Amino acid sequence: MDPYVNNSLKMFVEYLQIEKNYSQYTIEHYQYDINEFFMFMSEQAIGKIDDVNYSDVRIYLTKLYERQFARKSVARKISSLRSFYKFLVREKMVKENPFALASIPKLEKKLPEFFYEEELEKLFNACETETILGQRNKALLELLYATGMRVSECCQIRLKDLDMYLSTVLVHGKGNKQRYIPFGSYAHDAIAFYIENGRNSLLTKEAPNDYLFLNARGKPLTPRGIRYILNKHIDQSSLNGKIHPHMLRHTFATHLLANGADMRTVQELLGHAFLSSTQVYTHVTNDYLRKSYLAHHPRA
Structure with a gap:
Protein backbone atom coordinates (compact mmCIF):
# COMPACT_ATOMS: atom_id res chain seq x y z
CA MET A 1 0.00 0.00 0.00
CA ASP A 2 1.09 3.57 -0.67
CA PRO A 3 3.23 4.88 2.29
CA TYR A 4 1.18 8.06 1.96
CA VAL A 5 -1.76 6.13 3.47
CA ASN A 6 0.07 5.34 6.73
CA ASN A 7 1.44 8.88 6.87
CA SER A 8 -2.11 10.25 6.68
CA LEU A 9 -3.05 8.22 9.77
CA LYS A 10 0.01 9.52 11.62
CA MET A 11 -1.02 13.10 10.84
CA PHE A 12 -4.59 12.38 11.97
CA VAL A 13 -3.39 10.93 15.27
CA GLU A 14 -1.29 14.05 15.89
CA TYR A 15 -4.38 16.15 15.16
CA LEU A 16 -6.43 14.16 17.72
CA GLN A 17 -3.68 14.51 20.33
CA ILE A 18 -2.79 18.18 19.86
CA GLU A 19 -5.90 19.93 18.54
CA LYS A 20 -8.71 17.72 19.88
CA ASN A 21 -6.89 16.74 23.09
CA TYR A 22 -8.44 13.26 23.03
CA SER A 23 -7.42 10.60 25.53
CA GLN A 24 -5.03 7.82 24.50
CA TYR A 25 -7.87 5.31 24.96
CA THR A 26 -10.07 7.17 22.43
CA ILE A 27 -7.21 7.59 19.97
CA GLU A 28 -6.47 3.86 20.06
CA HIS A 29 -10.08 3.19 19.01
CA TYR A 30 -9.70 5.56 16.05
CA GLN A 31 -6.44 3.89 15.03
CA TYR A 32 -7.96 0.41 15.26
CA ASP A 33 -10.99 1.34 13.12
CA ILE A 34 -8.90 3.13 10.49
CA ASN A 35 -6.28 0.37 10.26
CA GLU A 36 -9.10 -2.12 9.85
CA PHE A 37 -10.34 -0.08 6.88
CA PHE A 38 -6.81 0.01 5.44
CA MET A 39 -6.86 -3.81 5.47
CA PHE A 40 -10.13 -3.71 3.52
CA MET A 41 -8.50 -1.35 1.00
CA SER A 42 -5.67 -3.87 0.50
CA GLU A 43 -8.17 -6.67 -0.05
CA GLN A 44 -9.98 -4.57 -2.64
CA ALA A 45 -6.71 -3.49 -4.31
CA ILE A 46 -7.37 0.17 -3.47
CA GLY A 47 -3.91 1.73 -3.32
CA LYS A 48 -4.68 5.35 -2.44
CA ILE A 49 -6.98 6.94 0.13
CA ASP A 50 -8.22 9.35 -2.56
CA ASP A 51 -9.40 6.38 -4.66
CA VAL A 52 -12.07 5.36 -2.12
CA ASN A 53 -15.62 6.23 -3.25
CA TYR A 54 -19.10 5.75 -1.86
CA SER A 55 -19.48 2.37 -3.62
CA ASP A 56 -16.42 1.11 -1.74
CA VAL A 57 -17.91 2.36 1.51
CA ARG A 58 -21.11 0.40 0.87
CA ILE A 59 -19.12 -2.78 0.17
CA TYR A 60 -17.17 -2.22 3.39
CA LEU A 61 -20.37 -1.80 5.43
CA THR A 62 -21.81 -4.96 3.86
CA LYS A 63 -18.74 -6.88 4.97
CA LEU A 64 -19.10 -5.53 8.52
CA TYR A 65 -22.70 -6.72 8.67
CA GLU A 66 -21.71 -10.10 7.22
CA ARG A 67 -19.23 -10.42 10.09
CA GLN A 68 -22.18 -9.74 12.41
CA PHE A 69 -20.79 -6.64 14.08
CA ALA A 70 -23.20 -5.00 16.51
CA ARG A 71 -24.91 -1.81 15.33
CA LYS A 72 -23.03 0.13 17.99
CA SER A 73 -19.68 -1.11 16.65
CA VAL A 74 -20.63 -0.30 13.03
CA ALA A 75 -21.76 3.18 14.09
CA ARG A 76 -18.43 3.78 15.83
CA LYS A 77 -16.43 2.65 12.79
CA ILE A 78 -18.40 4.91 10.45
CA SER A 79 -17.94 7.83 12.84
CA SER A 80 -14.17 7.20 13.08
CA LEU A 81 -13.72 7.00 9.31
CA ARG A 82 -15.97 9.99 8.67
CA SER A 83 -13.84 12.08 11.05
CA PHE A 84 -10.66 10.76 9.43
CA TYR A 85 -11.75 11.73 5.93
CA LYS A 86 -13.11 15.07 7.14
CA PHE A 87 -9.61 15.81 8.42
CA LEU A 88 -8.08 14.71 5.09
CA VAL A 89 -10.43 17.03 3.17
CA ARG A 90 -9.48 19.90 5.47
CA GLU A 91 -5.79 19.22 4.84
CA LYS A 92 -6.49 18.97 1.07
CA MET A 93 -5.16 15.40 1.04
CA VAL A 94 -8.37 14.12 -0.59
CA LYS A 95 -11.04 15.88 -2.61
CA GLU A 96 -14.16 14.56 -0.88
CA ASN A 97 -15.36 12.52 2.09
CA PRO A 98 -16.76 9.17 0.86
CA PHE A 99 -18.22 8.50 4.34
CA ALA A 100 -20.26 11.72 4.37
CA LEU A 101 -23.30 9.95 2.89
CA ALA A 102 -22.95 6.75 4.92
CA SER A 103 -25.87 6.45 7.31
CA ILE A 104 -25.13 5.50 10.90
CA PRO A 105 -27.42 2.67 12.06
CA LYS A 106 -29.94 3.64 14.73
CA LEU A 107 -28.93 2.32 18.11
CA GLU A 108 -31.24 0.62 20.54
CA LYS A 109 -31.99 2.96 23.41
CA LYS A 110 -31.41 1.00 26.58
CA LEU A 111 -32.18 2.54 29.93
CA PRO A 112 -29.17 2.58 32.26
CA GLU A 113 -29.12 -0.15 34.88
CA PHE A 114 -28.86 0.97 38.50
CA PHE A 115 -29.10 -0.31 42.07
CA TYR A 116 -32.02 0.27 44.41
Whole structure:
Protein backbone atom coordinates (compact mmCIF):
# COMPACT_ATOMS: atom_id res chain seq x y z
CA MET A 1 0.00 0.00 0.00
CA ASP A 2 1.09 3.57 -0.67
CA PRO A 3 3.23 4.88 2.29
CA TYR A 4 1.18 8.06 1.96
CA VAL A 5 -1.76 6.13 3.47
CA ASN A 6 0.07 5.34 6.73
CA ASN A 7 1.44 8.88 6.87
CA SER A 8 -2.11 10.25 6.68
CA LEU A 9 -3.05 8.22 9.77
CA LYS A 10 0.01 9.52 11.62
CA MET A 11 -1.02 13.10 10.84
CA PHE A 12 -4.59 12.38 11.97
CA VAL A 13 -3.39 10.93 15.27
CA GLU A 14 -1.29 14.05 15.89
CA TYR A 15 -4.38 16.15 15.16
CA LEU A 16 -6.43 14.16 17.72
CA GLN A 17 -3.68 14.51 20.33
CA ILE A 18 -2.79 18.18 19.86
CA GLU A 19 -5.90 19.93 18.54
CA LYS A 20 -8.71 17.72 19.88
CA ASN A 21 -6.89 16.74 23.09
CA TYR A 22 -8.44 13.26 23.03
CA SER A 23 -7.42 10.60 25.53
CA GLN A 24 -5.03 7.82 24.50
CA TYR A 25 -7.87 5.31 24.96
CA THR A 26 -10.07 7.17 22.43
CA ILE A 27 -7.21 7.59 19.97
CA GLU A 28 -6.47 3.86 20.06
CA HIS A 29 -10.08 3.19 19.01
CA TYR A 30 -9.70 5.56 16.05
CA GLN A 31 -6.44 3.89 15.03
CA TYR A 32 -7.96 0.41 15.26
CA ASP A 33 -10.99 1.34 13.12
CA ILE A 34 -8.90 3.13 10.49
CA ASN A 35 -6.28 0.37 10.26
CA GLU A 36 -9.10 -2.12 9.85
CA PHE A 37 -10.34 -0.08 6.88
CA PHE A 38 -6.81 0.01 5.44
CA MET A 39 -6.86 -3.81 5.47
CA PHE A 40 -10.13 -3.71 3.52
CA MET A 41 -8.50 -1.35 1.00
CA SER A 42 -5.67 -3.87 0.50
CA GLU A 43 -8.17 -6.67 -0.05
CA GLN A 44 -9.98 -4.57 -2.64
CA ALA A 45 -6.71 -3.49 -4.31
CA ILE A 46 -7.37 0.17 -3.47
CA GLY A 47 -3.91 1.73 -3.32
CA LYS A 48 -4.68 5.35 -2.44
CA ILE A 49 -6.98 6.94 0.13
CA ASP A 50 -8.22 9.35 -2.56
CA ASP A 51 -9.40 6.38 -4.66
CA VAL A 52 -12.07 5.36 -2.12
CA ASN A 53 -15.62 6.23 -3.25
CA TYR A 54 -19.10 5.75 -1.86
CA SER A 55 -19.48 2.37 -3.62
CA ASP A 56 -16.42 1.11 -1.74
CA VAL A 57 -17.91 2.36 1.51
CA ARG A 58 -21.11 0.40 0.87
CA ILE A 59 -19.12 -2.78 0.17
CA TYR A 60 -17.17 -2.22 3.39
CA LEU A 61 -20.37 -1.80 5.43
CA THR A 62 -21.81 -4.96 3.86
CA LYS A 63 -18.74 -6.88 4.97
CA LEU A 64 -19.10 -5.53 8.52
CA TYR A 65 -22.70 -6.72 8.67
CA GLU A 66 -21.71 -10.10 7.22
CA ARG A 67 -19.23 -10.42 10.09
CA GLN A 68 -22.18 -9.74 12.41
CA PHE A 69 -20.79 -6.64 14.08
CA ALA A 70 -23.20 -5.00 16.51
CA ARG A 71 -24.91 -1.81 15.33
CA LYS A 72 -23.03 0.13 17.99
CA SER A 73 -19.68 -1.11 16.65
CA VAL A 74 -20.63 -0.30 13.03
CA ALA A 75 -21.76 3.18 14.09
CA ARG A 76 -18.43 3.78 15.83
CA LYS A 77 -16.43 2.65 12.79
CA ILE A 78 -18.40 4.91 10.45
CA SER A 79 -17.94 7.83 12.84
CA SER A 80 -14.17 7.20 13.08
CA LEU A 81 -13.72 7.00 9.31
CA ARG A 82 -15.97 9.99 8.67
CA SER A 83 -13.84 12.08 11.05
CA PHE A 84 -10.66 10.76 9.43
CA TYR A 85 -11.75 11.73 5.93
CA LYS A 86 -13.11 15.07 7.14
CA PHE A 87 -9.61 15.81 8.42
CA LEU A 88 -8.08 14.71 5.09
CA VAL A 89 -10.43 17.03 3.17
CA ARG A 90 -9.48 19.90 5.47
CA GLU A 91 -5.79 19.22 4.84
CA LYS A 92 -6.49 18.97 1.07
CA MET A 93 -5.16 15.40 1.04
CA VAL A 94 -8.37 14.12 -0.59
CA LYS A 95 -11.04 15.88 -2.61
CA GLU A 96 -14.16 14.56 -0.88
CA ASN A 97 -15.36 12.52 2.09
CA PRO A 98 -16.76 9.17 0.86
CA PHE A 99 -18.22 8.50 4.34
CA ALA A 100 -20.26 11.72 4.37
CA LEU A 101 -23.30 9.95 2.89
CA ALA A 102 -22.95 6.75 4.92
CA SER A 103 -25.87 6.45 7.31
CA ILE A 104 -25.13 5.50 10.90
CA PRO A 105 -27.42 2.67 12.06
CA LYS A 106 -29.94 3.64 14.73
CA LEU A 107 -28.93 2.32 18.11
CA GLU A 108 -31.24 0.62 20.54
CA LYS A 109 -31.99 2.96 23.41
CA LYS A 110 -31.41 1.00 26.58
CA LEU A 111 -32.18 2.54 29.93
CA PRO A 112 -29.17 2.58 32.26
CA GLU A 113 -29.12 -0.15 34.88
CA PHE A 114 -28.86 0.97 38.50
CA PHE A 115 -29.10 -0.31 42.07
CA TYR A 116 -32.02 0.27 44.41
CA GLU A 117 -31.02 1.58 47.81
CA GLU A 118 -31.54 -1.77 49.54
CA GLU A 119 -29.38 -3.49 46.87
CA LEU A 120 -26.65 -0.92 47.36
CA GLU A 121 -26.69 -1.55 51.10
CA LYS A 122 -26.09 -5.27 50.50
CA LEU A 123 -23.17 -4.42 48.23
CA PHE A 124 -21.54 -2.19 50.85
CA ASN A 125 -22.13 -4.75 53.60
CA ALA A 126 -20.20 -7.34 51.58
CA CYS A 127 -16.97 -5.36 52.18
CA GLU A 128 -14.70 -6.94 54.78
CA THR A 129 -13.09 -3.89 56.38
CA GLU A 130 -10.95 -6.08 58.66
CA THR A 131 -8.66 -6.82 55.70
CA ILE A 132 -6.36 -4.48 53.79
CA LEU A 133 -8.06 -5.11 50.43
CA GLY A 134 -11.48 -4.91 52.08
CA GLN A 135 -10.66 -1.40 53.33
CA ARG A 136 -9.62 -0.40 49.83
CA ASN A 137 -12.72 -1.92 48.26
CA LYS A 138 -15.06 -0.18 50.71
CA ALA A 139 -13.40 3.19 49.98
CA LEU A 140 -13.59 2.46 46.23
CA LEU A 141 -17.30 1.60 46.28
CA GLU A 142 -18.19 4.54 48.50
CA LEU A 143 -16.28 7.02 46.31
CA LEU A 144 -17.74 5.70 43.04
CA TYR A 145 -21.29 5.95 44.39
CA ALA A 146 -20.69 9.28 46.17
CA THR A 147 -19.30 11.05 43.11
CA GLY A 148 -20.63 9.22 40.05
CA MET A 149 -17.20 9.50 38.43
CA ARG A 150 -16.19 7.19 35.61
CA VAL A 151 -14.04 4.17 36.46
CA SER A 152 -11.27 5.50 34.20
CA GLU A 153 -11.37 8.77 36.17
CA CYS A 154 -11.28 6.91 39.48
CA CYS A 155 -8.11 5.08 38.48
CA GLN A 156 -6.36 8.43 37.94
CA ILE A 157 -7.17 9.93 41.36
CA ARG A 158 -4.04 10.87 43.31
CA LEU A 159 -3.76 11.83 46.96
CA LYS A 160 -3.17 15.47 45.99
CA ASP A 161 -6.56 15.50 44.21
CA LEU A 162 -8.37 14.89 47.51
CA ASP A 163 -9.38 17.70 49.87
CA MET A 164 -10.43 15.79 52.97
CA TYR A 165 -11.24 19.00 54.86
CA LEU A 166 -13.81 20.13 52.27
CA SER A 167 -14.68 16.54 51.21
CA THR A 168 -14.09 17.22 47.52
CA VAL A 169 -12.09 15.47 44.82
CA LEU A 170 -10.55 16.93 41.66
CA VAL A 171 -11.48 14.68 38.74
CA HIS A 172 -9.65 14.67 35.41
CA GLY A 173 -12.34 13.84 32.85
CA LYS A 174 -12.56 13.29 29.12
CA GLY A 175 -10.51 15.66 27.01
CA ASN A 176 -8.50 16.59 30.13
CA LYS A 177 -11.46 18.58 31.45
CA GLN A 178 -11.33 18.99 35.20
CA ARG A 179 -14.18 19.24 37.69
CA TYR A 180 -14.55 19.21 41.46
CA ILE A 181 -17.03 16.76 42.97
CA PRO A 182 -18.10 16.75 46.63
CA PHE A 183 -18.53 13.50 48.55
CA GLY A 184 -20.41 12.68 51.73
CA SER A 185 -19.49 11.47 55.19
CA TYR A 186 -19.68 7.74 54.36
CA ALA A 187 -17.14 8.10 51.56
CA HIS A 188 -15.02 10.47 53.66
CA ASP A 189 -14.76 8.03 56.56
CA ALA A 190 -14.07 5.03 54.30
CA ILE A 191 -11.34 6.89 52.36
CA ALA A 192 -9.69 8.26 55.53
CA PHE A 193 -9.64 4.81 57.12
CA TYR A 194 -8.18 3.24 53.97
CA ILE A 195 -5.46 5.90 53.58
CA GLU A 196 -4.39 5.58 57.23
CA ASN A 197 -4.41 1.78 57.24
CA GLY A 198 -4.85 -0.34 54.11
CA ARG A 199 -3.10 1.91 51.61
CA ASN A 200 0.08 2.16 53.67
CA SER A 201 0.24 -1.62 53.75
CA LEU A 202 -0.19 -1.86 49.97
CA LEU A 203 2.60 0.63 49.20
CA THR A 204 5.94 -0.84 48.20
CA LYS A 205 9.39 0.70 48.49
CA GLU A 206 10.28 -0.57 45.02
CA ALA A 207 7.42 1.27 43.25
CA PRO A 208 6.21 4.22 45.38
CA ASN A 209 3.39 6.30 43.90
CA ASP A 210 0.73 8.73 45.01
CA TYR A 211 -2.29 7.09 43.36
CA LEU A 212 -5.21 6.66 45.75
CA PHE A 213 -6.28 3.15 44.81
CA LEU A 214 -3.59 0.46 44.61
CA ASN A 215 -3.67 -3.21 43.75
CA ALA A 216 -2.17 -6.02 45.83
CA ARG A 217 1.27 -5.34 44.25
CA GLY A 218 1.23 -1.66 45.18
CA LYS A 219 0.57 -0.46 41.63
CA PRO A 220 -2.36 1.78 40.54
CA LEU A 221 -5.66 -0.02 40.00
CA THR A 222 -6.79 -0.37 36.40
CA PRO A 223 -10.38 -0.29 35.04
CA ARG A 224 -10.12 -4.07 34.57
CA GLY A 225 -9.07 -4.42 38.21
CA ILE A 226 -12.04 -2.39 39.39
CA ARG A 227 -14.37 -4.52 37.26
CA TYR A 228 -12.94 -7.64 38.89
CA ILE A 229 -13.44 -6.17 42.38
CA LEU A 230 -17.06 -5.25 41.69
CA ASN A 231 -17.92 -8.68 40.27
CA LYS A 232 -16.28 -10.33 43.27
CA HIS A 233 -18.44 -8.26 45.61
CA ILE A 234 -21.58 -9.24 43.76
CA ASP A 235 -20.64 -12.89 44.31
CA GLN A 236 -19.99 -12.27 48.02
CA SER A 237 -23.24 -10.37 48.54
CA SER A 238 -26.76 -11.77 48.34
CA LEU A 239 -27.35 -9.96 45.03
CA ASN A 240 -27.93 -11.83 41.78
CA GLY A 241 -26.63 -11.07 38.31
CA LYS A 242 -23.58 -9.21 37.07
CA ILE A 243 -22.38 -5.71 37.69
CA HIS A 244 -20.63 -3.37 35.30
CA PRO A 245 -18.60 -0.43 36.61
CA HIS A 246 -20.94 2.19 35.15
CA MET A 247 -23.83 0.89 37.30
CA LEU A 248 -22.61 2.90 40.29
CA ARG A 249 -22.41 6.00 38.07
CA HIS A 250 -25.96 5.33 36.84
CA THR A 251 -27.11 4.77 40.42
CA PHE A 252 -25.55 8.06 41.54
CA ALA A 253 -27.41 10.04 38.86
CA THR A 254 -30.71 8.20 39.33
CA HIS A 255 -30.77 8.65 43.10
CA LEU A 256 -29.93 12.36 42.83
CA LEU A 257 -32.74 13.04 40.36
CA ALA A 258 -35.19 10.85 42.28
CA ASN A 259 -34.51 12.91 45.40
CA GLY A 260 -35.05 16.28 43.73
CA ALA A 261 -31.67 17.36 42.31
CA ASP A 262 -31.92 19.55 39.19
CA MET A 263 -30.63 18.17 35.92
CA ARG A 264 -28.02 20.88 35.33
CA THR A 265 -26.35 20.06 38.63
CA VAL A 266 -26.29 16.34 37.80
CA GLN A 267 -24.87 17.17 34.36
CA GLU A 268 -22.00 19.11 35.96
CA LEU A 269 -21.29 16.37 38.48
CA LEU A 270 -21.24 13.66 35.81
CA GLY A 271 -19.04 15.73 33.50
CA HIS A 272 -21.46 15.46 30.58
CA ALA A 273 -20.75 17.88 27.74
CA PHE A 274 -24.42 17.83 26.64
CA LEU A 275 -27.59 17.88 28.69
CA SER A 276 -29.09 15.23 26.38
CA SER A 277 -26.62 12.72 27.86
CA THR A 278 -28.05 13.39 31.32
CA GLN A 279 -31.71 13.40 30.26
CA VAL A 280 -31.72 9.60 29.86
CA TYR A 281 -31.79 9.39 33.64
CA THR A 282 -35.18 11.10 33.78
CA HIS A 283 -36.67 8.00 32.14
CA VAL A 284 -34.92 5.82 34.71
CA THR A 285 -36.15 8.06 37.51
CA ASN A 286 -39.74 7.84 36.30
CA ASP A 287 -39.50 4.05 36.35
CA TYR A 288 -37.84 4.20 39.77
CA LEU A 289 -40.66 6.37 41.17
CA ARG A 290 -43.35 4.16 39.64
CA LYS A 291 -41.92 1.00 41.23
CA SER A 292 -41.61 2.77 44.58
CA TYR A 293 -45.23 3.93 44.27
CA LEU A 294 -46.51 0.45 43.45
CA ALA A 295 -44.51 -1.04 46.29
CA HIS A 296 -45.59 1.39 48.99
CA HIS A 297 -48.97 2.96 48.14
CA PRO A 298 -51.83 1.19 49.98
CA ARG A 299 -54.13 1.29 46.96
CA ALA A 300 -51.59 0.95 44.15
